[in-house]
Amino acid sequence: MQEGKVLPAAQVNRDLLRSILETPRWFWPVVSLLGMIVLAAAVTIGIMVDRGLGITGLNYKVVWGFFITNFVFWIGISHAGVMLSAILRLAKAEWRRPATRAAEVLTIFSLMTAMIMPIIHTGRPWRILYWAFPYDFARGVWPNIRTPLVWDPSAILTYLTSSTLFVLIALVPDFAVLRDRTTGWPKIVYTMLAMGWEGNPRQWKLQIIAGVLLSALILPVFVSVHSIVSWDFGMAVAIKSWHSTVFAPYFVVGAVHSGVSAVVFAMILLRWAYGWQDYIRHEHIDALGRLLIVVATGWFYFLVMEIIFGIYGLEGDELAVRALQFLPGDHGVAYNVWMIVFVGITYFLPVILWLPKAWRRNLWIMSVACISVNVGMWLERYLLFVPGQANKQFQTFTWNDYLPQWPEALIVGATFAFVSMLMLLFSRVFPLVPLYDIKEGDILKTEMQIGRRTVPATFRED
Amino acid sequence: MAMQGIMGMLRNAMPAASAKHTVLGVFSDAESAATAGDELKSAGIPDTDYDFLTDSPYPEGSLGERDEPHRLYLYPFIGALLGLSSGIMITAMTQVAYPLVTGGKPVLSLPPMAIVCYEGTMLGAILFTVIGIVFESRLPKFDLGLYDNRITQGFLGLRVKAEPEQSREVVQIMNAAGAVDVKTDQ
Numbered sequence: 001m002q003e004g005k006v007l008p009a010a011q012v013n014r015d016l017l018r019s020i021l022e023t024p025r026w027f028w029p030v031v032s033l034l035g036m037i038v039l040a041a042a043v044t045i046g047i048m049v050d051r052g053l054g055i056t057g058l059n060y061k062v063v064w065g066f067f068i069t070n071f072v073f074w075i076g077i078s079h080a081g082v083m084l085s086a087i088l089r090l091a092k093a094e095w096r097r098p099a100t101r102a103a104e105v106l107t108i109f110s111l112m113t114a115m116i117m118p119i120i121h122t123g124r125p126w127r128i129l130y131w132a133f134p135y136d137f138a139r140g141v142w143p144n145i146r147t148p149l150v151w152d153p154s155a156i157l158t159y160l161t162s163s164t165l166f167v168l169i170a171l172v173p174d175f176a177v178l179r180d181r182t183t184g185w186p187k188i189v190y191t192m193l194a195m196g197w198e199g200n201p202r203q204w205k206l207q208i209i210a211g212v213l214l215s216a217l218i219l220p221v222f223v224s225v226h227s228i229v230s231w232d233f234g235m236a237v238a239i240k241s242w243h244s245t246v247f248a249p250y251f252v253v254g255a256v257h258s259g260v261s262a263v264v265f266a267m268i269l270l271r272w273a274y275g276w277q278d279y280i281r282h283e284h285i286d287a288l289g290r291l292l293i294v295v296a297t298g299w300f301y302f303l304v305m306e307i308i309f310g311i312y313g314l315e316g317d318e319l320a321v322r323a324l325q326f327l328p329g330d331h332g333v334a335y336n337v338w339m340i341v342f343v344g345i346t347y348f349l350p351v352i353l354w355l356p357k358a359w360r361r362n363l364w365i366m367s368v369a370c371i372s373v374n375v376g377m378w379l380e381r382y383l384l385f386v387p388g389q390a391n392k393q394f395q396t397f398t399w400n401d402y403l404p405q406w407p408e409a410l411i412v413g414a415t416f417a418f419v420s421m422l423m424l425l426f427s428r429v430f431p432l433v434p435l436y437d438i439k440e441g442d443i444l445k446t447e448m449q450i451g452r453r454t455v456p457a458t459f460r461e462d
Numbered sequence: 463m464a465m466q467g468i469m470g471m472l473r474n475a476m477p478a479a480s481a482k483h484t485v486l487g488v489f490s491d492a493e494s495a496a497t498a499g500d501e502l503k504s505a506g507i508p509d510t511d512y513d514f515l516t517d518s519p520y521p522e523g524s525l526g527e528r529d530e531p532h533r534l535y536l537y538p539f540i541g542a543l544l545g546l547s548s549g550i551m552i553t554a555m556t557q558v559a560y561p562l563v564t565g566g567k568p569v570l571s572l573p574p575m576a577i578v579c580y581e582g583t584m585l586g587a588i589l590f591t592v593i594g595i596v597f598e599s600r601l602p603k604f605d606l607g608l609y610d611n612r613i614t615q616g617f618l619g620l621r622v623k624a625e626p627e628q629s630r631e632v633v634q635i636m637n638a639a640g641a642v643d644v645k646t647d648q
Contacts, residue, residue: 009517009616142560145553146574154578158585165592172601177517180611195596196603199613202530203599204519209534210595217538217591221584228577439518439616 006442007278013177016435019274019427021181026273027424034421041414044407045120053123056408061400062389064121066408069381070415071117073258074110075156075229076251076377077419080259081107081163082222086215094458095287097437098279102270102423103263104167105432109422110259111160113415118152120411148231155221155228162218169210172197173436207436226252233385241310241321241388250302257292257299258377261350261370264288266423268363268370270432279433282361289360289369293351296373300347303380321391325383335387342383346376482511483629486608487620487636488643492525495618498639499526505631507624515609515619525618537594538587545586549579608647617642 007015048055058065084103088096119125131143132153143150175194182190197203230251233242244250264285271280311322325335350369359365386402426432441458448457489495495514502512509528514520553575561569596602613619620641624632629646636644 009614013615140560142556144560144562145556145578146562146564146571151574151577151581154581158581158588161585162588165588169592169595173517177614180614195601196606197599197601198513198603198606198609199515199517199619200513201520201522201525201527202532203601204516205522205530206532206534206595206599208519209532210591213534213538213591214588217584217588221581221588224577224580224584436518443518443520 005278006445009439009442012435012438012442013181015276015278016431016433016438017178017181020178020429020431023428024273027428031421031424034417034424037414037417038421041411041418044410048120048407048411049123049125053121055405057402057404059400059402061398062386062402064385064389065402066382066404066412067117067121069378069385070412071114071121072229072251072381072385073378074114074117074415074419075226076255076258076381077262077374078107078110078114078159078163078259079222079226079252079255080263081105082215082218083256083260084263085166086219086222089211089215090219093287094441095284097441098276098281098284098433099263099267099288100437101167101170101434102266102432103259104163104170105423105426106259106263106266106419107163108160108167109419109426111156111163112422113419115156115160116415148228148235151228152232155225159218159221159225162214162221166214166218169207169214170434171430173199173203173207174431174434177435178431223252226255239388240315240317240391241325241384244306244310246302246306246309250299250306253295253299253302254377254380257295257346258374260288260292260295261373261377264292265367265370265374268367270427271363274427276433279438282363285363285366286357286360289354289366292369292373293354296347296351296354303343303347317391321388324387324391335383338379338383342376342379344376345372346380481626482623483626484608484647485622485624485629485632485636486610486645487622487639487641488610488612488645489618489620489640490616490642491640492520492618494640495620496525498620498636498641501635501639502620502622502632505628505635507622507628507632511624512620512622515613515621517614517616532598534591534594534598537590541586541588541590541593542583543586544590545582545584546579548586549582550575552582553578608645610643610645612643 056065081104084096085100089100119128122128122131130141132150133143145151172194175190176197176199178190179187179194227248230247233239234244234247236242267280267288268285270276307322310318323329325339328334328336350373353359353365353369353372390399390401423432444458446457447454487495487498489498499509499512499514503509503526514525514527516525554570557569557571557575563569564571608621610617610619620636622632629648633644633646
């Protein structure tokens, strides 16, 4: 597992701070382009707030469409941070080192993006304060805490706060490196952020304990967040195909599947953009590919269980939704075709691509596999939420369909630009690969002679 | 009188201005820095008077540094208790303030309360852990004191507080152990 050479600390600083101390020629044009897409979406949101949700494809039957699908998708992506950082840190997996920061930062930006979706979906964003938070000084009306729509903000805000603090605490030693390498006003800012960090044994001891302790504390939050998101649907008794007990673990594993795939793709992009070949190596992508095979198979198991238990009860309403999902019919949207596409690109195609070692080490193939998973996981959420609502339900007597309109498509597309832009801007001011973690890994690396072979080894403390 | 009392307490809480000199040795490798630390100990300098400064964590004890007790593990428990209490208060008070009787069931619905309380507990624990990390690391520190930027380039610093009459000996120990540079605050 150690294919990289041990690099001097000065070179690690030079390489990993290049994104901050130098501006690549492509940087501002790319950020500007992404910014324009985000601006177009912001204007569209303004139009939507002004004219109402009527300009979207949402209708009386299908009230949760692209926005909520996108909300769940980004919450899912956010799970990569804790998955990689916390679990691998607790498991002391050496190959986590270059991936943790990017994964944690992706968590923060994904959560921020996810939170925008239900807010604009309400149509009256300014009223969120009254619906979700215990804030009322005049009307005597308080939020109903029995609804998952109140549990959701409490879980997401807890996760966002925790993840942000987790990243900030781990950034303090790297702020000190930046403090010592910059001049002028950036030095003043980094000096304040470093809070006087000097790197004495006490500070390092607490930094290491902090990593483990915060990982252990955030893990239960990470599981709770997507469980609670799944209950937005699972607790809705009236909508068939949503009211499923398997939703919580199914959503959590699915989130890890899409999140880790997104991190792998982000790492490949960063390696290419900033020339970090010595840090994000083929061995790391290979290890993540193997992990993804396990996660993908776990997710597939839950998918099959969810479908089997849905059909097994032979309830008429449930069977009608399943028929809509899986069978060809005269319905406007061919959900059955999308279902085949979704399962194919979320499980079978990527797993086949991840099985051979040579393919796991081919960054083009890994990129295709990871993009495929994420397109598939977006489709998965769409195909879980929309057919259930399109079907006739208790006390509703019509079938209706949902055809997303341009505002939804533009806003959803712009969320990808938004997260990419935030990641790029972050990489411009903070290191996306943790410097001290890489240096620690280099200190602990050694070689052992076993018989006639010299093998790499790593010292590890308990 | 009260103001004088507060000022007196503050004066007592602040460390007296140290008459000790500070010496910083910069080393290119851990072995030399550890050797210098051992020599300082042999010269009678207490291990509380010197610190190793590095740009990455070294395995505990590898530099011969002193053990550092801390109380970080207390912080998450305090935070969790406060978070749980806040969660109970928020969920119970909102239900009591706006009672929605559903199907004749009690107004205080425990399963949803448990979810919000759980999140509150975890948030409290994490917030207090972070506060604990900052305080237990003795941060923020507004004056870095004697320092060298090479420390964040892979060099190791050994910063010693020594009596004025010992500072020359400290410099000699550092040089003998292989310091690439020795600085003093004098």
